[in-house]
Amino acid sequence: DIQMTQSPSSLSASVGDRVTITCQASQDISNYLHWYQQKPGKAPKLLIYDASNLETGVPSRFSGSGSGTDFTFTISSLQPEDIATYYCQQYDNLMYTFGQGTKLEIK
C-alpha cells in the first residue's frame, strides 16, 4: 500500500502570510493527488484536484503543484477564514488514502 506523509502536522501563520503544506507519496502516483479543507463540524471540501486544478468556486489564493511523489499546497495570502485542517488524498491501484492532516492556526 502507498503511504502518504503530510507535513507539517500543525502550522501557525499570520494573516497575509504565504503558507505551504507538503505531501509525499511512498511511490509514484502520477497526479492523482487532491487537497481538502475541513472546518470544525463540517465535511471536507475539495479545493484542488489532480494536483494542480482549482475546484470551481475556490479562491485563486489556493494552489497546488507536483507530480509523482512530491506535492505542495499553497495559500498565497492567508485569510482569517482559511483557518481549518487541510488534508491531501491520493488514489492508486483501486485504493484511496488520506494524509494525516495539517491544522492551520492564526498567529
Place this chain on the structure above:
Amino acid sequence: QVQLQESGPGLVKPSQTLSLTCTVSGGSISSGGHYWSWIRQYPGKGLEWIGYIYYSGSTYYTPSLKSRVTISVDTSKNQFSLKLSSVTAADTAVYYCARDKTVTRGRTYAFDIWGQGTTVTVSS
C-alpha cells in the same frame, strides 16, 4: 445541485451491524458516470475510505474492512447503503458518503460532493 444526506442509528452495540443510508438529491445515481463512496473519520481526525459502489452494483472495498463491509445501491430510491458487521469501539467515527468527481476525460478519484456526516458510536 447534487446533495448527499446520511441517515441511520447513532448508537450501535458491540458485535452488531452498523447500517447507514445515503440519499442522493438533485441528481440520479442511475445516470452513471460517478462512483459513490463511504468514508469515515475517527475521533482523532484521521480519514479512512471504506469502499465504493457504481450504479450497476459494482463495488470495491478497502482490504482491511472487506470481510465486514457490504455496500449496496437502490436506484429506485436514489440511495446507497453501508453495512458494517461485528462492530467494536474501534468503529466509532463520523461516517460520510461522498461522490467521486468526474471531468471530461473521466474520473479524477477526488471527492467533490460530501454528505454532512453522521456520528456513529459503538457502545453497550
